Amino acid sequence: MESHGTGSPLLPSVRGVDWTASSLDDVLRMPLFLSDNTTSLDFFCEVEETRESSVLVALEALSIQPTKFTTFSYTSEIPVDISSQLCCQFFTTWIRLRSVTLPEGYLTQYQIFAPLAKLPELVEINFCWCTTIRRPSTTIPLTVLDPLSFPRLRHLGATLKLESWVSLMENPHRPPLLESLTIADGWMVQPRSLQHLALALPSAYPHLKSIILYLSTTTFVQANPISFDLFRPLLSCHAIEDFVVYHSQTLEFSEDDVKDMAQSWPKLRILGLAADPFTHSLDLTKENSSYESLQLLGSIFPELTELHVFVDARNFPSVPEKRILSNKITRVRVGTSEPPDNLLNFAMTFARIFPNATSVMYGHYAWSIGRDVVIEREEQKEYEETEEMWRDVEKYIMGFLESQSLVRSQLRKSNGQM
DSSP: OOOSSSSSOSSTTOOEEEEEESSHHHHHHGGGGOOTTOOEEEEEEOOOGGGHHHHHHHHHHHHTSOOOOSEEEEEESSOHHHHHHHHHHHHHHOTTOOEEEEEGGGGGOGGGHHHHHTOTTOOEEEEEOOTTSOOOOSOOOOTTSOTTTOTTOOEEEEEOOHHHHHHHHHOTTSOTTOOEEEEEEOSOOOHHHHHHHHHHHHHHOTTOOEEEEEEOOSSOOOOOOEEGGGGGGGGGOTTOOEEEEEESSOEEOOHHHHHHHHHHOTTOOEEEEEEOTTOOOEESOTTSOHHHHHHHHHHHOTTOOEEEEOOOTTSSOSSOOOSOOOOOOOEEEOTTOOOOSSHHHHHHHHHHHSTTOOEEEOSOGGGGGTOOOOOOHHHHHHHHHHHHHHHHHHHHHHHHHHHHHHHHHHHHHHHHHO
16 A cells, blocks of 8 residues: 555654544544554544544545554444444455454454454454443353464453453363463452462463463452462463463462472563552562562572562662672563652662663553553642652662673673783
């Protein structure tokens, strides 16, 4: 395609386009930025209800254009029963798609699975949570993902009750090659359901590489803690590289549990034991402080490059750590942790625990997987102030890391001269 609009594309070399449309004009302008080189489109549509029909007409013109899209993400406030037919047209025309992300409401629109199944290179499907589309409230069978229809599917992500996921794992017609799962349950998670899932996964997919569990709740009901014993069956999946649990109930992990993870998952690259937006509920080691827990996590996983964990930055020793750990961790996400009281000591110790860190990120974990977090104005102000303080913390940490690097470089030079 030369262009989706009149004239030449405005950015002919851009491969990825992330577009948010809040009006019909926004939708009509989007094709001006698409070209033959565009392979990825992330489109969010939030138009007024009165303009929905006009928007669908505009998008329908786009759907009949052959493209080189390999990745397509679509989020819309237009009701799924209206817009799902449009997506069917997309999937009929855009035959090079390898990755598709849709609102979770599309799980009830079974007609979209037929054109999806005909995409010869499709390896990834995600059904993401959306604030404006009513989520499925019942246990939805995933038998539509027949292995004959999705023989190449490697990743599946969806917001469903855990019972639906267990049914898929136990179904002989499950996709045969899944190696990555994003499992989200927005209801109060019962330990029994979680245990059933953990037992079913290794049997269904013993070579599983990545599992992200979003165990959230929409209520502030006091719930029982989640013990690591519920996850123990997953230790038999020795190929796991990513293990992330976002939660709103207390997670209990002992030091021995962490050691068992390290022994069972030698290839682990990403570890997340991260609290849901409005909770700080990680009991990693009952007998240890947050500081000692970070030392353990920073020393026991040889291939770990990314760590998501709530950090009790105010519970750090007044005397900075002298020993520099050896690990590959470059990204540390601290969730909604409060900033440290003693910024200097914290930064020095943090830099020694994570000597290869390139970023220290503060923020709601939910945002990283496309979930909207509604924050009141006062809470938003407090959040932004805390975020700014963590930016200062990161600057101090990066400064200490640079100093450590210079010292090591000078020592190497001195040793070479001797």
